[in-house]
Amino acid sequence: MGDPVMEGNNVSATERSSDVVVIGAGVAGLACAQDLLAAGVGVRILEASDGVGGRMRSDRVHGFVIDRGFQVFNPSYPQVRRRLAGDGLDLRPFDRGVLIHTDTGRRRLTDPRAHPSTLVDLLSGRLAGPRDLAALGALSASDAVAPPHRLKRRPDRTTRKALADAGFTDAFVERFFLPFLSGVFLEDRLETSARVFHLVWRSMLRGTLSLPATGIGAVPLALAASLPKATVRLETPVERLTDDGVETASRELVPARAVVVATGPGPAGTLLPDITVPAYRVVTTYYHVMPGPPLNEPALLVDTRRRFLNTCVLSNVAASYAPSGRALVATSVLGADAEGRERALRAPLSEVYDTDADRWELLTVRTVPDALPVMAPPQELSRTTRVARGRYVCGDHRATGSVQGAMASGARAAREVLRDLGR
Incomplete structure (x- = not known):
C-alpha cells in the first residue's frame, strides 16, 4: 500500500x-x-x-517492547474481523482463563477441556462451589451464543447486581469476578454497566486474548x-x-x-x-525486567487481595517483547504513579510469583490518564x-x-x- x-x-x-x-x-x-x-x-x-x-502505541526501550500501558487484543471483535483479517499482525495468544493468587496459592479458572488439571481446583471447591459452577456455566453458555443486539437490549444495572441476579455467591464474586474484572474495566466496585460486561464476556468466550509480536x-x-x-x-x-x-x-x-x-x-x-x-479511569503500569521468567506460562495473574489490577510475564506471551535471556513483567494498578508505590508492589509481586521481586530492575513506568471511560x-x-x-x-x-x-x-x-x- x-x-x-x-x-x-x-x-x-x-x-x-x-x-x-x-x-x-x-x-x-x-x-x-x-x-x-x-x-x-x-x-x-x-x-x-x-x-x-x-x-x-508501542515504544522500544533498551531492546524491550513497551506498550503505552498494559493492553490486550481480542481478534474476535466484529470490527477487528472486518478490518484486519489476514493483516499479518503475528498474534501471540495468552493462556485461556486466568490465574488467581489466593491465600492458599495460585489457582486457575479456565475451560477444563483446555486444561484438564484445573478440574482439581474446580471440583474440590477451592475456587467455586456447585452453585457458582452452575451459575458460571449458565452465564457463559447464554452469553456465548446470544446475538449482540439481544445483550444490548437487556435492562441495565451494575455488573455486581447482574452477577448476584445470575446466582453467584458473594464469596465467588470477591474471589474471582472482582479481581479479574477490575483489570478489565479499571474499577474496583463492579459498578460498570452490565450490558458492557455481557458483551465483553461474550467476546472473551468467543476469542483468544492476544498480543501482536511487535506490540499493540x-x-x-x-x-x-x-x-x-x-x-x-x-x-x-x-x-x-x-x-x-x-x-x-x-x-x-x-x-x-x-x-x-x-x-x-x-x-x-x-x-x-x-x-x-x-x-475516565487512570491506570499505571510498571515494567520490570529480570534474567529469567518468574512464571513459565503466558497467563494473566490476578490477586484476591487486589493489591494490583493484574500482572503478566509479557515475554512469555511474545518472546519478541524482551531481548534474549531477559524477561519482562508488566504490573498495572489503578491511579497515577506516586512516590513509593512501585517499591510497595515488590512484596506482593514476590508473593504471587514465589520469587524475590526486590532483585527485579524497574525498566520504565507508563501512566495513562484517559485509559478507559467510566461506563456506569x-x-x-x-x-x-x-x-x-x-x-x-x-x-x-x-x-x-x-x-x-x-x-x-x-x-x-x-x-x-x-x-x-x-x-
Whole structure:
C-alpha cells in the first residue's frame, strides 16, 4: 500500500483540500477514514503526535517492547474481523482463563477441556462451589451464543447486581469476578454497566486474548497501512474548527466540507466545547525486567487481595517483547504513579510469583490518564456522532471503552457523514 504518512506541512492547496478532515489518527479516526475512502470520499487525517495509534502505541526501550500501558487484543471483535483479517499482525495468544493468587496459592479458572488439571481446583471447591459452577456455566453458555443486539437490549444495572441476579455467591464474586474484572474495566466496585460486561464476556468466550509480536501499536499501523499514501499528516495539531474546515497550530487553514473529531476526550472537549465527555479511569503500569521468567506460562495473574489490577510475564506471551535471556513483567494498578508505590508492589509481586521481586530492575513506568471511560449504567452503547452541521465526533467515549467500541464509533461517524453529504 505504500507509506500512509506524509511528513511536514509543505503541501499544495490541492493536496490540502478534502471532502472530510479527520482530527486524530487513533483507531476510531482510522476506521472512519477507511469507510469514507471506500465510499469515494476524499479524506485527510491530521494527527498532533509523531505517530498513529493514540493510546494504542508501542515504544522500544533498551531492546524491550513497551506498550503505552498494559493492553490486550481480542481478534474476535466484529470490527477487528472486518478490518484486519489476514493483516499479518503475528498474534501471540495468552493462556485461556486466568490465574488467581489466593491465600492458599495460585489457582486457575479456565475451560477444563483446555486444561484438564484445573478440574482439581474446580471440583474440590477451592475456587467455586456447585452453585457458582452452575451459575458460571449458565452465564457463559447464554452469553456465548446470544446475538449482540439481544445483550444490548437487556435492562441495565451494575455488573455486581447482574452477577448476584445470575446466582453467584458473594464469596465467588470477591474471589474471582472482582479481581479479574477490575483489570478489565479499571474499577474496583463492579459498578460498570452490565450490558458492557455481557458483551465483553461474550467476546472473551468467543476469542483468544492476544498480543501482536511487535506490540499493540501494530494494530493502528495495520489500519493506517490500508489507507492511500499521504492520507495521514503527523505532527499537525489542530488549533480550532473554522466555518469551512480547520486551522492548525501553525495557522494553516485546511478546508473541508465536514470535520470529524476523533481525538482523545480532552482535545475533543476543547475543539467541541458543547459535547459531554465522560470521566475516565487512570491506570499505571510498571515494567520490570529480570534474567529469567518468574512464571513459565503466558497467563494473566490476578490477586484476591487486589493489591494490583493484574500482572503478566509479557515475554512469555511474545518472546519478541524482551531481548534474549531477559524477561519482562508488566504490573498495572489503578491511579497515577506516586512516590513509593512501585517499591510497595515488590512484596506482593514476590508473593504471587514465589520469587524475590526486590532483585527485579524497574525498566520504565507508563501512566495513562484517559485509559478507559467510566461506563456506569445506564450505558449508551452507541451515540450519534453528529454534533452540528458538518461537525462530528467519534471515539470510545461515544460507545464502549474497547477497540470494538472505538472502531464502531468511527464507522458510525462515517455513515452519518456520508448521509449528510448525500453519498
